[in-house]
Amino acid sequence: MSQNNPLDAGRDERPDNATAPDGTTFTRRTFLQGVGLAAGVVAAGVIPAVLTAGPAAAQDATTTAAPTVAAPIGTEDPLASILAEDQPANYPGHPVYYADPAGPEKWAMVIDVKACVGCRRCVYACVEENNIGRTSGFTFIQVLEMEAGKVDLESAVLDYEEAGRPDKWYLPVQCMHCAKPPCVYGCPVIATWKEPDGIVLIDYDKCIGCRNCLITCPYGARHFNWVHPEVPAAEVNPKVPLAEKAWTAEKCTFCVQRTRHGQTTACVEACPVGARKFGDLNDPNSDVAILLRTRRVWRLKEEESTEPMIWYVG
């Protein structure tokens, strides 16, 4: 750097050089090198991050149904594509400790929202059946009071006092046991997975309590035991875990302790108007298979493409 001549300040002998007053040299080459390096550095950082999000897309691709072979109209089973989507995900290869092994069924539920009067008997039956802590502050089933004429969750009311209102309709929401469950994809330690018969279960011994599954679920179906679950001794169901659930996530299990023995779920039994139907999609004579074949059905938040296994009819 030649600072002898004040007029030379800022100029150097070599061409294409710029010298800043504090002595840094900033050549065009340096700039281009820097930009190239920066681009490479950013790419080196972003590309792996994008690629690591790729497995989720890959999972998406593998669970999409194979293209159906063209068949004469009316002969293809409308349930075939649904059954093809409902694959096990992150299944550890063995049943969870509090449930029997899965059978060949594919469980699904259909809820008749024309019949539902919002009486919440399903909510309470579920609480009693599944050892939900009475002070834990959540229930697996949440019945929403919806405005007539639209399916608008933003104007739904959860804590309504009066039921059976003719200007509202009632929408029970619980774990949908999705075919593409965001909670299963998002659990960092594979503490939750989708069983071969479609039920999404949680291993309470593995759950680290990070609550990522509560965040990824679009239906708000997963709940966290912030307190130790407390159930009066006389009401404890011995077939369902209780103490293991402290500070872990839990949710509706389609009453896995009942349905793998041939019983139906507690909420289906408790519904006094028969708005709930539970059954095996593989059985063409089950209530759910008949309803899905013969009625106009819809699913909640279909656009999220989680492929839920609870349909609504009516």
Place this chain on the structure above:
Amino acid sequence: MADSSSCSVARTSGGQRVRFRIPIAALMFATVLLATAVPAFAGQASTGQLFFYPCTNCHPVTMVAGPGGTEHPSRPLPNGMTGHKIVLESHDVLAAGGDIGIACLTCHDDPSRNPGKLKIAGGKLIDITGDISLVCYTCHEAKYKEFKQGTHGKHFASCVAAGCHDPHTPNYIYFAPLKPFLGTGFQMRVVGANRVPFKPIMSPPLPPPTVNPTWFLIVVGVGLFLVVVIVVWLAAPPIRERLKR
């Protein structure tokens, strides 16, 4: 015939509901039945008991022959009743604009004036303690088939006996709701919000109850006091200097 001496019916008009008189005992009995229906009928077939109206308390099922080839009930109605008012909703259209009594005669047997006898398809009469769903079947064939399949309502043998639809006000099923489960305010939800879209609600923050044991609060208090003491000690000389100037 539209003679309505044995049962007086009030037609619903303009949405007003007309009170009907029912014996108190029958009302209490019906309420008890309704209250015990949920556990009693969970997944079980109907036992043939009537749900909404313990009709056989008053209406005999045995008819005795009367003069001129007619039949009349074997015992009279209690308390000198000549009939009771029944409100019809939806099924009042069966009167087709004429006298409301025509609507009654669609299902109830006409000649014997016995409300305990009901007409089914083909003009046959069945008893009120039988499978009354067949009466519904005369008009609602598709729904009846769904009911038999199990996709409409629950798996009961007879729908009226199950207590889902009162045949006189069939479109209204009411079960008193159980309370919302939260109760303790444990969660952080704004309760009972009725939101207008695009107009968010200003609500006071409701921090959830947390657990702070006494020993913890004491330890925290002591610690914060220490911190304050040290800060004051640190800050005192410069402040004193500033004040001196």
Place this chain on the structure above:
Amino acid sequence: MTDATTTQPGIKRFIGIDWNVGALKSAGKRYWAFVGILGVLIALGLTAWYLILTEGGVTMAQRDGFTWGLWFANYMFYVGLAAGGLVVYASVHLFGAEQFRPLARLAVLMAAVLTMIAVLGDLTDLVRVWRIYWFALSPNLTAIFVYTGSAAGIYMTICFIDLWILITGKGGEKLAFIMTLIALPFAIYLHTTTAFVLALNKSRELWNTAVMVPIFLSSAIASGIALLLIVAYIMQRFHVLEFTSKMFRSLSTLLAMVIIIDLFLLVSEIAFVYWPTSAKAGHTLRFSEFLTGPYAGIFLPVLILGIIAFTLLARRKTRHIPAVQITAAALYVVAIFLKRYTLMSMGFAIGVLGQQQAPYVPSLTETLIAVGLLSIAVLFVTLAAKVLPLRVPLHDHGEVTSPELAGQPAEPALEQEAAQ
């Protein structure tokens, strides 16, 4: 470039670094009083953590509707601060920005320490912390948590190693350059995955946007530069390090540029939410909670403080004044903290089933843990200011980085502290 001061008293050599333990012994009462404050706060934080381990999640103010709390806002905040400082340091090697070279060791130290407390904050939230080993036994490769958790741990290790390399001088300029090539992509990777933790949730409408990644990066770099500026001034005030005003001015210019990029991205996101052809009730209802609803008090300052910070730094005539620089940097650090807090709240303000949640206010336990973790970071830097040679010596090739430092000995700070 090792500091050949092994014969001086009070210097202990350990893992290749000359630890100036003597400076601690000769440190004044005020120094130890400050360390005492930090110690008490750390003890309170440990007590609070003990309470969480015994009482469970009920001690926190998080609930089903508001699943993550202060620890997550702090995680995003500290990870951001860490990467920002490293970008400044890395620009020394990438752009040849030699004016930032004196900041090198300080920047890397702060990056390492801040990432450490970010990870610790994550661990204190898990009530069953001992189950962490499942991360190693059965990690779920589709869960972004695995990537961001491992990235934070690896990045922290890289920063500590980088600091060691810088101080011991092993491998010279070449190794430092290679470490930059490793550390900087990792910083960007860490930020991208942290942004993905939010963005890859189709269930949370306001989070589910691709612009989350650039916003994270720009906020991180801006807040990191701002904090580095403040800490550099503090170090200069306590005569630990010395910098030139030209370096601060250069830093402020860089800060101003990144602030305006950050504000631009935020404003474009707001426009996206409200423009009629793209507005959805789910988005606008939730965002209105932050512009006019219960959260307006903490979200609007993000915009206001950001604009004030930028206008303070924008004027060339006043940019060189330290008071202006420090004010703008402090305002922006606060703004970014509020931004992280509100960004977290955006996922929870109205739940997935349309239920409005009461705004989250951290409980006493959570606040104590956060303060304790921050105290750990400050304690690290406070001790390092005495014990570690943070001053960057003359460059290998003999070029002087600043005229003032040209004639000074290697460790002038030692005599100054001995005199205290």
